[in-house]
Amino acid sequence: MTTPDVGFLLLAVVAAFFANELWRVLGAVLSARLNEDGAVFAWVRMVATALVAGLVAKLVLSPSGGFALAPLWLRLGSAAAGIAAYAVGRRSLALGVATAEIALIAGMVALGA
Template sequence: MTATYHQLDAWWWPYLFILIAGWFANDMWRILGVVLAGRLSDDSAIFTYVKSVATALVAGVIAQLIFLPSGSLGLAPMWLRLLSVAAGFAAYKASRDNVLVAVLVGEAVLLGLWAGLVGMP
């Protein structure tokens, strides 16, 4: 029996493909990371490098969201975006480095003041 292109026209085929491709692209690397991370020291050069690169990527994304936003965030004025980041950072320090509190406070400031500026109920 040979498989043809038309046999891939079943309703379930895209879901199976997403399941397999999603697992392969995501979970395989997570499992490999867990297996290999047990052998790394927190002070090793490679671990320090990976942490540095990850921190730089997050900082770059945050800078882009603040200074070059796209979509609806681009409609908010710069001072409002900077104020929400400052409020989130202050909440982060006030809550003893709780990231969830910082995100919630930053978003509350951004959305609350933006709603007040544009006159939303």
């Protein structure tokens, strides 16, 4: 690398750092005044939940790549198992995701795929 290349890369790294750090600092300053039980946070939680539900529905009903090899009944069953584990496991997201993955992998192995 030549000296101008190193200077440009250093400038790019510093600029990227400050561009990201600015938003982190603003978020920390502004979040101190927000009420976690207020209407804004409730709305954000609802929107985030709806986005995740939409993505899961898209993955289950209209998959792409290797996930499309799994039959619909197996994808639906795995999702149902994950939701049940989430509900039974005191709303543990890790337990729900792990259960759905294990059910899907076990089903694919049983089908020989």
